[in-house]
Amino acid sequence: NAGVTQTPKFQVLKTGQSMTLQCAQDMNHNSMYWYRQDPGMGLRLIYYSASEGTTDKGEVPNGYNVSRLNKREFSLRLESAAPSQTSVYFCASSDSRGNQPQHFGDGTRLSIL
Amino acid sequence: AQKVTQAQTEISVVEKEDVTLDCVYETRDTTYYLFWYKQPPSGELVFLIRRNSFDEQNEISGRYSWNFQKSTSSFNFTITASQVVDSAVYFCALIPDDYKLSFGAGTTVTVRA
Numbered sequence: 001n002a003g004v005t006q007t008p009k010f011q012v013l014k015t016g017q018s019m020t021l022q023c024a025q026d027m028n029h030n031s032m033y034w035y036r037q038d039p040g041m042g043l044r045l046i047y048y049s050a051s052e053g054t055t056d057k058g059e060v061p062n063g064y065n066v067s068r069l070n071k072r073e074f075s076l077r078l079e080s081a082a083p084s085q086t087s088v089y090f091c092a093s094s095d096s097r098g099n100q101p102q103h104f105g106d107g108t109r110l111s112i113l
Numbered sequence: 114a115q116k117v118t119q120a121q122t123e124i125s126v127v128e129k130e131d132v133t134l135d136c137v138y139e140t141r142d143t144t145y146y147l148f149w150y151k152q153p154p155s156g157e158l159v160f161l162i163r164r165n166s167f168d169e170q171n172e173i174s175g176r177y178s179w180n181f182q183k184s185t186s187s188f189n190f191t192i193t194a195s196q197v198v199d200s201a202v203y204f205c206a207l208i209p210d211d212y213k214l215s216f217g218a219g220t221t222v223t224v225r226a
Contacts, residue, residue, distance in 0.1 A: 031212060040122075042204055042216035043158075050212055058213060090158065097210055099146050099165060104158035 002026050006091050006105035013081045013112045021076040021108050023091030031094045032074035033058075033102060034066060036087040043090060049074055050097075081112045115140040117207050119217035126195055127225050134190045134220050136205030142166075144210045147181065147188045152219070153201040164188065195224045 007022045025032065030051045035043040035058075045058030049068040063085060065077045074093075078085055088109050092102040116139040126132050138147065149161040162172070164181050171180050176196075180189045192199050202221050208214040 033212070033214070040218055042117075042218045043214075044216070045213055048212045056212070059215075088156070092158075097212060099163075099210065101148060101160040101163050102214060103160065104150075106157050 004091055004093055004103055004105035006089075006108050008108060009106065010109045011111070013078075013110070015082060015112060017081050017112075019078050019081060019110075021078075021089055021091075021110075022073070023075065023105060024073045025091075025093040025103070026072065027093060027095075027103065028071070029093035029095050029103075030071070031096060032068065033092040033094075034064070034074070034076045035090045035092065036060065036085075037090060037107070038087050046076065046089075083112050086110060086112045115142070115145070115207050115209065115215045117205050117215050117217035119205055119220050121220045122218070123221045123223070125223045125225065128196060129194050130224075132192045132195050132199070132222055132224075134192075134203050134205070134222070136188045136190065136217060138186050138188065138205070138207045140207060140209060142209035146208050146210075148206040148208070148214075149179070149188075149190050150204045150206060150216075151201045152204065158204075161190075192222070195222075197224050197226055200224045 004025045033048040034046040047066040052071045091105045094100045094102040118137045145166045147164045151159045176193045178191045202219045205217040
């Protein structure tokens with residue numbers, strides 16, 4: 001009963017390095033999301049994928065790219081990491097639109113030096 | 114655009130006291146959904162409750178209760194007879210009938226034995 005699985009759980013990068021965060025869900029959900037959580041700011045939506053084959057920008061998309069590889073997997077890529085992207089990243093999934101709760105992974109703690 | 118405000122940054126209580134968390138929201142949508150999520154010290158996000166904008170019926174579930182008042186745009190959450198295990202960050206969140214979930218900044222609840 002895995003739910004939403006994120007890898008890795010922790011990562012340290014140097015400024016300018018690239019990295020892909022992986023997310024997979026086994027609940028057959030149509031929609032998937034990437035958030036970042038910074039102290040005192042709650043969670044902010046980076047990108048979302050309403051359904052397989054579609055992606056859209058959220059509140060803070062700059063510096064990120066996403067790929068909805070298939071219905072199960074939604075990856076987040078940092079092409080050139082910056083210290084401002086130090087954060088905890090959460091992936092989530094839901095059955096469809098807003099009336100369904102989103103189920104979250106355990107998060108990836110990313111530090112950029 | 115929507116906004117969620119949790120004015121209380123931190124609340125500290127002694128075990129068995131009641132705790133009420135305030136949430137005020139702003140939205141121009143007539144159809145929207147409100148959520149409360151819990152984030153314990155282990156870091157995962159746990160879905161607690163969902164309400165839609167047409168359902169103002171308040172609810173009690175065990176030691177948890179919710180008070181949704183559309184007239185004041187508030188969706189408050191109460192923990193009755195708090196326990197140490199209730200110590201967590203609690204997030205209120207709002208989503209219109211689409212995919213963009215907006216979180217409040219969170220309220221940290223500390224329950225002391």
